Amino acid sequence: MFHILSENFPFVTYSKNVFIPVTNICRNLCGYCGFRREPGQPGARLMKPEEVISILENGVKAGCTEALFTFGERAEEMPGYSTMLEELGYSSTLEYVVFLCETAIDIGILPHTNAGIMTRSELKALKPLNASMGLMLESTAVLDAHKDCPGKIPERRLETIREAGKLKILYTTGLLIGIGENRDDRIESLEAIAALHMEYGHIQEVIIQNFAPKPGTAMENFPGPAVEEVMDAVALAARILPRDVAIQVAPNLIDPRALIAKGVTDLGGISPLTIDWINPEAEWPDVKDLQAKLGDIPLKERLPVYPQYIKRGWYSERIGSLIRRLSDDKGFRKQPEKENAED
Numbered sequence: 001m002f003h004i005l006s007e008n009f010p011f012v013t014y015s016k017n018v019f020i021p022v023t024n025i026c027r028n029l030c031g032y033c034g035f036r037r038e039p040g041q042p043g044a045r046l047m048k049p050e051e052v053i054s055i056l057e058n059g060v061k062a063g064c065t066e067a068l069f070t071f072g073e074r075a076e077e078m079p080g081y082s083t084m085l086e087e088l089g090y091s092s093t094l095e096y097v098v099f100l101c102e103t104a105i106d107i108g109i110l111p112h113t114n115a116g117i118m119t120r121s122e123l124k125a126l127k128p129l130n131a132s133m134g135l136m137l138e139s140t141a142v143l144d145a146h147k148d149c150p151g152k153i154p155e156r157r158l159e160t161i162r163e164a165g166k167l168k169i170l171y172t173t174g175l176l177i178g179i180g181e182n183r184d185d186r187i188e189s190l191e192a193i194a195a196l197h198m199e200y201g202h203i204q205e206v207i208i209q210n211f212a213p214k215p216g217t218a219m220e221n222f223p224g225p226a227v228e229e230v231m232d233a234v235a236l237a238a239r240i241l242p243r244d245v246a247i248q249v250a251p252n253l254i255d256p257r258a259l260i261a262k263g264v265t266d267l268g269g270i271s272p273l274t275i276d277w278i279n280p281e282a283e284w285p286d287v288k289d290l291q292a293k294l295g296d297i298p299l300k301e302r303l304p305v306y307p308q309y310i311k312r313g314w315y316s317e318r319i320g321s322l323i324r325r326l327s328d329d330k331g332f333r334k335q336p337e338k339e340n341a342e343d
């Protein structure tokens with residue numbers, strides 16, 4: 001992988017996924033979040049197994065290889081949530097996530113779980129059932145946007161990412177740009193991620209995500225960051241992160257072209273079926289249109305496990321045969337040697 005688009009890295013990647021917002025009930029109160037609900041509030045939900053299964057099946061039919069399971073954090077701390085879970089027949093979120101991940105694998109799509117901070121034992125339970133997992137560090141700075149968020153204390157986020165590293169779980173993390181942090185904070189955040197990767201080697205990708213204001217939230221009148229600021233953050237990431245870490249931006253939130261020139265190598269999950277539940281106003285581009293926009297920079301599909309980690313066997317036995325089958329179905333194993341030549 002190369003951060004600076006050059007003769008050495010002449011393409012960008014993406015993952016064809018379905019976005020499954022399992023629950024939006026959350027104990028944190030991030031000032032920028034339009035996704036979160038409290039039990040009983042309009043729009044509060046915990047998806048039923050049948051709803052999830054139907055999306056997974058349609059995803060497989062549409063050629064998607066990744067099921068992105070997203071959650072509010074530690075919903076169990078919110079009164080009323082446990083009753084909702086019991087109605088579905090589960091006694092804990094973890095038990096339900098395990099069921100959903102197993103079901104996804106049986107249906108033929110690879111889980112990527114993004115559920116907020118987790119304990120070592122939660123991570124351990126999910127490891128064999130996930131191709132990769134993720135948690136945005138967002139920032140190492142203590143910010144006003146996080147004043148009512150026990151789960152957004154930087155040390156607690158870093159601890160989760162560290163535990164995942166110790167368990168050799170492939171990981172996605174990233175920075176949220178424009179939530180009150182400054183440039184030095186971004187540098188510090190990237191250095192913290194780089195240090196964890198140098199110790200454990202598990203960070204597949206770092207998302208540089210621009211804050212996009214949401215109506216009805218505390219930060220609804222905060223402007224999103226200027227494109228130049230996001231470009232600078234990508235350039236910092238390319239300078240600070242080890243070269244084998246992909247740098248991701250979301251093509252529904254920002255025009256990726258100028259950012260690719262600064263070091264972006266991946267465009268994350270793009271769904272032909274589901275919306276981006278965190279940024280529901282931002283439609284996914286069609287992959288063909290996106291390719292046309294990128295001109296002569298090829299856009300290549302990948303799995304939620306990057307090729308260099310497949311090669312090194314960073315996956316459990318439980319999902320090994322699915323990874324091999326999907327790689328073959330998509331023709332990834334027939335690709336020219338060049339793609340894998342660098343590891």
Ligand SMILES: O=c1nc2n(C[C@H](O)[C@H](O)[C@H](O)CO)c3cc(O)ccc3cc-2c(=O)[nH]1
Pocket residue numbers: 015017019066068112113114132133134135136172173205207248250267268269270276277278279303304305
């Ligand atoms: O569609 C989205 N995908 C998000 N993704 C998914 C990402 O696009 C892909 O799932 C990964 O690239 C794995 O293939 C996240 C994954 C994480 O682990 C952590 C945070 C995010 C954030 C988003 C997001 O805001 N929107």
Ligand SMILES: C[C@H]1O[C@@H](n2cnc3c(N)ncnc32)[C@H](O)[C@@H]1O
Pocket residue numbers: 032033034135136138176209210211212213214278279
């Ligand atoms: C899934 C990820 O989306 C990010 N997230 C939450 N709210 C917003 C927003 N308004 N704009 C951009 N990103 C957001 C958080 O960092 C979360 O971890």
Ligand code: SF4
Pocket residue numbers: 024026027028029030033034035036071072073116151
């Ligand atoms: S960003 Fe995640 S942790 Fe923060 S309020 Fe939204 S759902 Fe909860």
